[in-house]
Amino acid sequence: MNNEKSKIFKVDRRTFLKTTSITTTGLLLGMQFSCSSTTKKLSGDPTANFSPSVYLNINGTGEVTIIAHRSEMGTGIRTSLPLVLGDELEVDWKQVKVVQAVGDAKYGDQNTDGSYSVRMFYPIMRKAGATARMMLEQAAANEWKVDVSQVKAKDHGVVNENGDVLGFGYLADKAAQLEVPDESSLKLKSPDDFKFIGKKTSIVDLEDIVTGKAIFGLDTKVEGAKVAIIRRPPVPGGKLKSYNADAALQVPGVLKVFTIDSPDFPLQLHRPLGGVVVVADNTWSAIKGRDALKVEWDKGVNGKYDSVNYVESMMKRAKADGTVKREQGSAGSELAKASQKVEADYRVHHLSHTPMETPCAIANFKDEKVEIWAPTQEPQWARAAVRGTLGLKEENVTVNVTLLGGGFGRKSKPDFVVEAAMVSKESGFPIKLLWTREDDVQHDFYHANCAQHISAGIDDSGKVNAWLHRTVFPSIGSTSTSDANQPSGAELSQGVLDFPYDVPNVSCQTNEAHAQVRVGWLRSVANINHAFAVGCTLDEIAEKRGVDPAQNLIDMLGADRNIDLDSMSTEFWNYEESLEEYPWSTARFKNVIEQVKSMSGWGKAMPAGSGMGIAAHRSFLTYVACVVEVEVKDGRVKIPKAYYAVDCGVAVNPERIKAQFEGGAVFGTSIALKSKITVRQGAVEQSNFHDYQVARMNESPMETEVFIVQSNEKPTGVGEPPVPPFAPALCNAVYKATGKRIRELPISL
Amino acid sequence: MGTFKMNLNGDQVEVEALDDTPLLWVLRDHLGMTGTKYGCGKALCGACTVHLDGTPVRSCSIQISSVEGKNVTTIEGISKTELHPVQKAWIAEDVPQCGYCQSGQIMSAVALLSNTPNPTDEDIETAMSGNICRCGTYVRIRRAIKRAAKGGAS
Ligand code: FES
Ligand code: FES
Numbered sequence: 001m002n003n004e005k006s007k008i009f010k011v012d013r014r015t016f017l018k019t020t021s022i023t024t025t026g027l028l029l030g031m032q033f034s035c036s037s038t039t040k041k042l043s044g045d046p047t048a049n050f051s052p053s054v055y056l057n058i059n060g061t062g063e064v065t066i067i068a069h070r071s072e073m074g075t076g077i078r079t080s081l082p083l084v085l086g087d088e089l090e091v092d093w094k095q096v097k098v099v100q101a102v103g104d105a106k107y108g109d110q111n112t113d114g115s116y117s118v119r120m121f122y123p124i125m126r127k128a129g130a131t132a133r134m135m136l137e138q139a140a141a142n143e144w145k146v147d148v149s150q151v152k153a154k155d156h157g158v159v160n161e162n163g164d165v166l167g168f169g170y171l172a173d174k175a176a177q178l179e180v181p182d183e184s185s186l187k188l189k190s191p192d193d194f195k196f197i198g199k200k201t202s203i204v205d206l207e208d209i210v211t212g213k214a215i216f217g218l219d220t221k222v223e224g225a226k227v228a229i230i231r232r233p234p235v236p237g238g239k240l241k242s243y244n245a246d247a248a249l250q251v252p253g254v255l256k257v258f259t260i261d262s263p264d265f266p267l268q269l270h271r272p273l274g275g276v277v278v279v280a281d282n283t284w285s286a287i288k289g290r291d292a293l294k295v296e297w298d299k300g301v302n303g304k305y306d307s308v309n310y311v312e313s314m315m316k317r318a319k320a321d322g323t324v325k326r327e328q329g330s331a332g333s334e335l336a337k338a339s340q341k342v343e344a345d346y347r348v349h350h351l352s353h354t355p356m357e358t359p360c361a362i363a364n365f366k367d368e369k370v371e372i373w374a375p376t377q378e379p380q381w382a383r384a385a386v387r388g389t390l391g392l393k394e395e396n397v398t399v400n401v402t403l404l405g406g407g408f409g410r411k412s413k414p415d416f417v418v419e420a421a422m423v424s425k426e427s428g429f430p431i432k433l434l435w436t437r438e439d440d441v442q443h444d445f446y447h448a449n450c451a452q453h454i455s456a457g458i459d460d461s462g463k464v465n466a467w468l469h470r471t472v473f474p475s476i477g478s479t480s481t482s483d484a485n486q487p488s489g490a491e492l493s494q495g496v497l498d499f500p501y502d503v504p505n506v507s508c509q510t511n512e513a514h515a516q517v518r519v520g521w522l523r524s525v526a527n528i529n530h531a532f533a534v535g536c537t538l539d540e541i542a543e544k545r546g547v548d549p550a551q552n553l554i555d556m557l558g559a560d561r562n563i564d565l566d567s568m569s570t571e572f573w574n575y576e577e578s579l580e581e582y583p584w585s586t587a588r589f590k591n592v593i594e595q596v597k598s599m600s601g602w603g604k605a606m607p608a609g610s611g612m613g614i615a616a617h618r619s620f621l622t623y624v625a626c627v628v629e630v631e632v633k634d635g636r637v638k639i640p641k642a643y644y645a646v647d648c649g650v651a652v653n654p655e656r657i658k659a660q661f662e663g664g665a666v667f668g669t670s671i672a673l674k675s676k677i678t679v680r681q682g683a684v685e686q687s688n689f690h691d692y693q694v695a696r697m698n699e700s701p702m703e704t705e706v707f708i709v710q711s712n713e714k715p716t717g718v719g720e721p722p723v724p725p726f727a728p729a730l731c732n733a734v735y736k737a738t739g740k741r742i743r744e745l746p747i748s749l
Numbered sequence: 750m751g752t753f754k755m756n757l758n759g760d761q762v763e764v765e766a767l768d769d770t771p772l773l774w775v776l777r778d779h780l781g782m783t784g785t786k787y788g789c790g791k792a793l794c795g796a797c798t799v800h801l802d803g804t805p806v807r808s809c810s811i812q813i814s815s816v817e818g819k820n821v822t823t824i825e826g827i828s829k830t831e832l833h834p835v836q837k838a839w840i841a842e843d844v845p846q847c848g849y850c851q852s853g854q855i856m857s858a859v860a861l862l863s864n865t866p867n868p869t870d871e872d873i874e875t876a877m878s879g880n881i882c883r884c885g886t887y888v889r890i891r892r893a894i895k896r897a898a899k900g901g902a903s
Contacts, residue, residue, distance in 0.1 A: 074847030209848035212784020212824030219783040282778040284770040356849040405849025437789040666885025689793040697887040698874040
């Protein structure tokens with residue numbers, strides 16, 4: 001052990017001297033070069049703690065604890081953000097313990113959603129690491145009585161030019177006594193010196209996961225916990241008419257049956273739907289108990305909702321003049337006189353999130369306090385919702401965040417956490433609340449169904465000179481307020497208002513739509529619908545223009561520029577960022593298109609029944625281009641290979657970025673080929689994976705290749721951006737293979 | 750209610766449960782073994798896969814009464830002393846995203862490789878298509894199985 005350490009430090013000392021001797025010769029004057037007499041003090045007072053920020057603690061033994069305050073649902077964020085802090089701090093990653101934060105405002109934003117964890121916290125984590133590093137360096141300089149410029153943090157310690165080492169543990173109590181440096185004096189590392197950022201690091205939970213030890217939502221052991229399952233109203237907004245629990249209470253193991261009131265409209269994102277609760281000793285008794293309930297429901301105002309018909313009624317409005325949200329030139333009159341036109345209508349149906357782990361939570365209510373363990377994407381919201389519902393003091397609500405068995409936006413909404421807390425309070429037991437898969441499929445916050453009409457005009461010279469895009473879909477806002485009758489600017493900026501192509505006459509419009517199920521956000525949200533319609537239409541335009549589809553995208557983008565979308569639409573939304581900070585760069589967009597072309601061998605000959613398709617889409621500030629290869633046989637689509645080129649600025653953990661794209665391709669495959677929620681008489685028709693299908697291994701891409709553009713631009717998210725361009729690229733490939741244009745998802749051939 | 754005996758990961762265990770209780774809930778609720786996961790309860794997703802006398806089964810759809818006297822192996826039981834080669838391959842390929850489906854995936858893969866040491870792509874698809882991964886780790890699962898088949902973890 002000791003030998004190993006000294007080996008490491010010897011190497012470090014040499015490299016350190018090499019770099020400093022070139023750049024700071026003066027500093028080396030008077031230095032003692034004495035290899036044999038270096039000293040090394042690694043640890044200090046074991047009870048000492050140095051905690052210069054809420055995200056970090058270093059104790060006297062040298063153990064570095066980094067707080068993961070964002071939720072882990074498979075993106076690797078629980079590893080990547082601590083890694084950013086650790087890189088600035090110069091830790092030995094093996095000596096770092098990552099601890100998950102409870103929900104608490106002191107950590108800043110914990111809403112793990114919208115692909116912004118890295119975007120928002122990359123600079124914050126770097127500064128937190130740099131602050132601690134500089135304080136440790138100062139503490140070491142004080143100890144050696146030298147200027148701080150003569151020491152340097154390296155591998156979990158601070159070294160001087162002599163090769164002496166003071167470990168972080170040894171320095172912890174000394175650094176803790178120093179003043180925290182001002183933010184303006186922080187010196188961040190040069191990207192050239194990054195140790196972890198931009199390199200591969202495995203996730204911290206890897207071994208626990210493959211050995212079955214990782215703790216998900218219902219895996220925490222809580223003494224005396226009982227299991228609860230709820231029968232919820234089949235129609236959202238419906239209410240209980242009557243119920244009989246006699247048979248349920250006969251099931252051995254069933255302990256209690258009681259009701260939770262169903263809310264009035266609007267249903268809200270945090271409120272339980274209400275219903276009849278069965279509490280039992282174990283899950284099976286609870287399931288059997290619920291099956292034995294006799295319940296009658298009043299369906300309420302949504303009892304007639306038919307989602308397939310509703311798409312048709314939205315389509316009528318998509319084909320009529322709507323509310324104009326972006327307008328340049330005069331698309332209407334140009335279309336009327338265009339020499340060639342491409343016109344198409346697109347339909348997308350409701351989708352369900354179906355994370356592999358259904359919504360679930362453990363709650364232990366006792367003496368006006370509640371402790372919760374939940375796979376939540378938003379522990380602060382869960383905490384606030386529980387506090388508000390149960391009328392508790394904030395400090396009496398603790399929300400521990402477990403690993404999430406997938407989230408995709410579903411587990412941002414804290415309704416299931418509130419349920420667990422309510423049931424624990426009412427029953428008097430610690431409660432493990434389980435949503436069965438049927439509950440999950442039938443009572444989700446669904447992806448909005450959508451109707452779109454696009455009309456594009458091509459002039460005599462073959463240039464696209466008019467673009468009319470109308471989209472109609474129920475807004476997520478309508479789940480929370482009764483007056484959100486049209487999509488919001490933010491929803492429209494996901495593939496409509498942000499139309500980046502250089503077309504002189506553009507009109508983007510929308511129209512009225514009403515949510516009759518709970519509508520929520522699903523991985524990449526409205527981008528799913530819009531990227532599909534736009535991506536497929538552009539492919540048709542290419543054909544009309546007689547040019548290659550990839551070249552068509554490049555042609556239509558026009559000259560390299562940052563697009564001033566703010567001036568084009570008052571409602572344009574840049575994912576909460578300004579265009580100054582995060583411009584819409586056609587050059588970066590073009591680059592990913594070029595990259596995906598070359599990596600995929602775009603244009604190569606394909607056998608009959610096969611085809612390649614391309615689509616590109618910027619979402620969540622990340623630029624993505626995608627090529628999909630398909631083979632279509634007997635109406636079955638096989639996907640031998642998918643290709644992605646992505647520009648997400650600085651790539652923090654490239655291996656996990658690749659994984660997000662591989663997974664995004666599968667998520668996109670589900671959307672394109674498999675998944676569809678339909679509602680009849682107000683109730684969801686599907687119930688489990690036999691009728692709500694998601695892509696399995698044999699239906700997913702056999703291979704997915706990902707190219708990440710090397711960049712020093714600010715990092716942007718990768719959780720959602722892989723999804724939008726996948727379905728249109730696939731549809732365009734299916735067209736090449738079959739000659740059939742796809743205008744509705746999921747594809748039916 | 751009945752008392753049932755089985756050999757679980759090499760140990761004799763006895764549980765009291767309703768006769769029709771799925772093995773999954775016996776493992777999780779009665780025995781506190783939470784490595785095996787619930788995903789659908791209907792033999793549709795594979796999250797609950799365990800081995801019954803060496804054969805992969807969906808524990809959500811096997812009643813405890815039919816497990817009486819048999820050998821059950823769960824994710825906790827495949828690596829008593831050191832990691833199983835399949836687990837090592839999973840680590841080498843960084844397979845998991847959220848990780849929730851992975852116990853089931855690994856149990857299916859272990860069974861596949863013990864019957865078919867050198868599986869073709871088709872063998873892999875046949876054995877693994879009952880296991881859903883909503884995060885979409887399929888390309889890595891495929892790679893990890895091939896790596897384990899070649900006997901290489903790193
Ligand atoms: S939980 Fe058993 S197969 Fe899904
Ligand atoms: S890794 Fe998340 S479901 Fe498979």
